[in-house]
Amino acid sequence: MSTVKTPIETYSSSIGEVFSKQQKQSLHMRSENIKQRARRLKALQLWVEKNQKPIQDAIYKDFKKPATEVNITEIYPVLTEIKHTLQHLNNWTKPAKVDAPISMMGTTSYIQYEPKGVCLIIAPWNFPFNLAIGPLVSALAAGNTVVLKPSEMTPHTSELIDTMVGELFKEEEVRVFNGGIEVSQELLKLPFDHIFFTGSPSVGKVIMKAAAEHLTSVTLELGGKSPAIIDQSTNLKDAAEKIAWGKFINNGQTCVAPDYVLIQNTVADAFAEHLIGAVKQQFDSKKQGFDISTDYARIVNQKHFNRINELIKDALEKGAELIMGGEAKADENFIPPTVLTSVSDKAAVMEEEIFGPVLPIRTYENIDDAIEFINSKPKPLALYYFGKHSSNKKLILNSTSSGAVCINDCVLHFNHPNLPFGGVNNSGIGKSHGWHGFMAFSNEKPVLKQRVGLTTSKTVYPPYNNRVQQV
Ligand code: NAD
Numbered sequence: 001m002s003t004v005k006t007p008i009e010t011y012s013s014s015i016g017e018v019f020s021k022q023q024k025q026s027l028h029m030r031s032e033n034i035k036q037r038a039r040r041l042k043a044l045q046l047w048v049e050k051n052q053k054p055i056q057d058a059i060y061k062d063f064k065k066p067a068t069e070v071n072i073t074e075i076y077p078v079l080t081e082i083k084h085t086l087q088h089l090n091n092w093t094k095p096a097k098v099d100a101p102i103s104m105m106g107t108t109s110y111i112q113y114e115p116k117g118v119c120l121i122i123a124p125w126n127f128p129f130n131l132a133i134g135p136l137v138s139a140l141a142a143g144n145t146v147v148l149k150p151s152e153m154t155p156h157t158s159e160l161i162d163t164m165v166g167e168l169f170k171e172e173e174v175r176v177f178n179g180g181i182e183v184s185q186e187l188l189k190l191p192f193d194h195i196f197f198t199g200s201p202s203v204g205k206v207i208m209k210a211a212a213e214h215l216t217s218v219t220l221e222l223g224g225k226s227p228a229i230i231d232q233s234t235n236l237k238d239a240a241e242k243i244a245w246g247k248f249i250n251n252g253q254t255c256v257a258p259d260y261v262l263i264q265n266t267v268a269d270a271f272a273e274h275l276i277g278a279v280k281q282q283f284d285s286k287k288q289g290f291d292i293s294t295d296y297a298r299i300v301n302q303k304h305f306n307r308i309n310e311l312i313k314d315a316l317e318k319g320a321e322l323i324m325g326g327e328a329k330a331d332e333n334f335i336p337p338t339v340l341t342s343v344s345d346k347a348a349v350m351e352e353e354i355f356g357p358v359l360p361i362r363t364y365e366n367i368d369d370a371i372e373f374i375n376s377k378p379k380p381l382a383l384y385y386f387g388k389h390s391s392n393k394k395l396i397l398n399s400t401s402s403g404a405v406c407i408n409d410c411v412l413h414f415n416h417p418n419l420p421f422g423g424v425n426n427s428g429i430g431k432s433h434g435w436h437g438f439m440a441f442s443n444e445k446p447v448l449k450q451r452v453g454l455t456t457s458k459t460v461y462p463p464y465n466n467r468v469q470q471v
Contacts, residue, residue, distance in 0.1 A: 015147075018175045019118065019190050022145040025172035026117045026193075029143050034093050038086055040140050043168050044133070045082045048075060051164070055129055058156040062128065063333070064298040069249060074129040077415055081134050084417040084434055085141045092141070092438050095447070103456060108449045113442040115143035116217070117193030122184055122207065124199045125151035125300055126253040126355075131221075132161055135196045136174065138437030144194070145173055149187060152180040153300050192216050194441060198255075199223075200353075201378075201426050208429075219430035219440045221255070222423050223353045226402070227374055228258035228384040228410060231367060231392055232267055238408070239386035240274035243359075244282055246384075246410035248337050251297040252357035253304075256382045256404075256411050259354050262370045265363040272341065272361060276324050279337045290336045291329060299333040299356060308335055308356035311349045315360065318344040325358075345373075367392050371399045378426035379403070384410040403427045 029036075048055070052075055056067040059074060095110040119139045123132035132150045139146045148165065150158035155178075162176040169175075177183050188195075188210035197207045198221040211218045228243055230236070247257050263271055280287070283296045290296045299305045309328055312335075316322060325338035335357055343350055343360040350360060364370040374383070383402035385393055393407060403423035404413050413419055420431035430440055460468065 015177060015186050015190070018147065018171055021172040022118045022147065022175070025170075026115065026145045029145065029173075030115055032143065034089060037093075037141055037143055038089055040169070040173070041082050041086055041089075041137060044137065044140075045079060045086075047164055047168055048078055048082075048133075051160075054160060055157075058160040059128060059154070061156040062125075062154040063251070063253075063300045065250065066295055066297060068295075069297065070129075073250060074127055077130050078133045078137070080415065080417060081137045081433065081437075085137055085438070088435065089141055092435060104448075105456065106451055106454050110447055112445045112447055113142070113438075114445050116441055116443055117144060119144045119146050119194045119196065119441060120187055120190075120192040121146060121148045122187075122195070122197045122199065123148070123150045125153035126250065126255065128154035128157035129161065131198045135198070135219075135432060135437065138432065139196070139441045140174070141438050142441035144441050146175075147187060147192075148174065148176045149184055150176065150178060152178070190214075194218070196432075196440065197221065204428075219422070219432060220428050221421075221430075221432060222381070222426065222428040223255045223355070224378055224380045224423065224427040225259040225353055226256055226380045226382040226384070227370075228261045228386065229367075229370055229396060230261060230263040230267065230271060231387045231389055232264050233389040233392070234267065234271075234387040236267060236271045237274045237278075240271060240278045241282075242386070242409050243384075244275055244278035247359050248279060248283055248296070248357055249411075251299055251335075252359075253297075253300060253355055254411065256414055257355075258359070258384055258410050259380070260350065261359065261361045262373065263361060263363055264367075265365055268341070268361060268363045272323055272339065275339060275359075275361075279324065279339075283337060291332070291334050296337075299335060302330070302333060304356065305330060305333040305335065308354070308358060311347075311352070311354060311356070312338055312340070312358060315340055315343050315347040315349045318347045320344065320347060320349075320360070367395060371396065374400050379424045381423045381427035382406065382410070382413070
């Protein structure tokens, strides 16, 4: 598969130029009417609505993602984000009055939400449209200018994004720089006012180090191993259907996909049967084979194809049992849905984020073991509990830390416009979506107004004469 080829030499001069232009423009945009921000968002909305087919085609070319999946996981979330933002923009941008305590009597105070300025968005490949444009919506809503770097691994989508941005915005407002690591590295030398990065924890650390040079604030949307916990009280068929979808949609290349299942040993076999049935029903309903099915996407490229195959091989060598899976096709980056049981905790598949169509099922005897296992790993981006056991639910909520929790479902929380989305520590820093996304790109500026000739501070002006003896 080709990658976007944009020689860094072509860009290196214009990156700096665009940045300077955006710095000037961002000063102008600070005092803009909110209607201007809404106008930009509306233009984006119309473009996405009109260009659904080119978006579907580009993502299909990148990793054979079915058009319906593109509609559900790329176009719909972006349109929802825009509509939700347009609906609330007036309220979000209004200065928020705060009450004055007795010690501040006579003053009036409020919080003004000002744009951070010139923002950099670096996007991943796995939802190449959604995860580039979703943050762009929040950045524009908050009144910023944006430099956007989509992923080099999904070249067709990245080129389409470049075209879209070129049609809708002046480069001093929004500009796309396509390319790989070398383009990111050039961009990261600049003193952006905020960096919004979505990608792996290891690259997240590179971004944070670069940001530290300029004390640039960051939002890091990262990944990790999100567990799905199942106990005896679970409706196994219901859980299997939901996990089958959450795991194998987008070919398992979803940051919030259930990475592995932790299941009480007494119900493990019954669950596995339901799961295999649900995966076949959803992704190979015509029973022609997953490789023929038009409902099953592909691994993004050969590097990841090889990585995932190695994970399966390593797990099998360390004693795992393959209860669903089969032959992979290297020429198509195709790996069938793969389910593993009896997996060693030392297998790489239980150590690294899988990010592919492989689901290990690990058993536990009692819930404390499951919690201990989760807590032995970095904090996940999401945690899923399937069951009706209220004490287990409470215990899991109170004894683990994760970016989010879904009870009796998975992945769904990503699309809730009123919930903050993001991780914690290794799975991320900061939040996005809706109001939280708007806040990520805004500076909360407190403004205190005093009356002329009046101040409570006078009581503490020197000379002190030992006036305040105790507080
Ligand atoms: P990645 O970290 O490899 O790349 C992300 C972006 O960073 C790309 O644009 C890439 O060009 C750039 N990049 C890569 N290496 C770089 C470097 N050394 N210096 C500067 N820039 C660099 O991630 P990916 O493979 O595109 O995406 C998969 C990862 O992203 C997974 O870990 C997944 O869990 C995570 N993810 C998280 C979320 C979320 O919202 N939390 C969403 C999607 C994906």
